[in-house]
Amino acid sequence: MTASTVDAPEFTELTTIELFKEAMKFSAGHFTIFSKDRRERLHGHNFAVQVSITGELDDNGMMGDYGEFKRIAFDLCRSLDEWTLLPGRSPYLTLREDGPYVFAEFAGETIPFLRSDVQVLPLRNITVEELARHLCHRLVDEGKILAVAPIHRLEVKVSSGPGQLGAAGWRRGA
Template identity: 50%
Template structure:
């Protein structure tokens, strides 16, 4: 009889500090600010004959590597209808919003493939990178993956993948 389990990954290294601002409309945005984000990942699937769901070591290392890449950067949304990004030859960014110009050095920013920098979008981007096309997870017997991104105690968003 198959046995299903959920393996939860929430390690000290699964965190990053980053700045951002949320855009509420064409004329209203938050001031620049930052958070100490944490990441939690849960894998659900069948326990194999060896007593394990899967070798989650490589997945854990991918999570930690993404956190290190995002750490101490400022997030900008690539697909916002209200924020226009212009890069110079050195990769520095001029962000235009409602008549304002915000300038960022290339080394300080991470441009994300999102419309807005929110917990919902951070969890999704993180999750989509981990899942890819889902082949590796399905091969390991994983049927569900949940990524939770938190900006502090009591404030988080989850993204979920379920194997087809």
């Protein structure tokens, strides 16, 4: 029996596209919480986002419509642009709303914010790791990216500056 007649195991051929366009970014204010009594001062970053999409090629040699992939990523970035981001699940930060204000209570301090300037995210902290995980979850949970192509894996990277990024991934069936 020759090698060509041996039954090869079936597998799905996958390919990956990487999206990291100039417009895949958002500017946001935040502070990182390090412990129950230590945090950064409020400051901002120009966060850059990269998305890796792994999936099957169609009969035309494409995984999907690049334009649609980019539109979804741009929309996700725009949804966070020019907000002060606060973690809604921090074990060390308590948030309360009163009229037009959100008050963040941390280590005996009360920090006031206008409600119209704040987005409370379902995160423990506002870090590149948590933001990458949040954006990856949104891509999967909202279903838009999965509706575009037969995707097997996603990876989202968020950087707050050169040489500093967090990454999170999703795998079909995992």
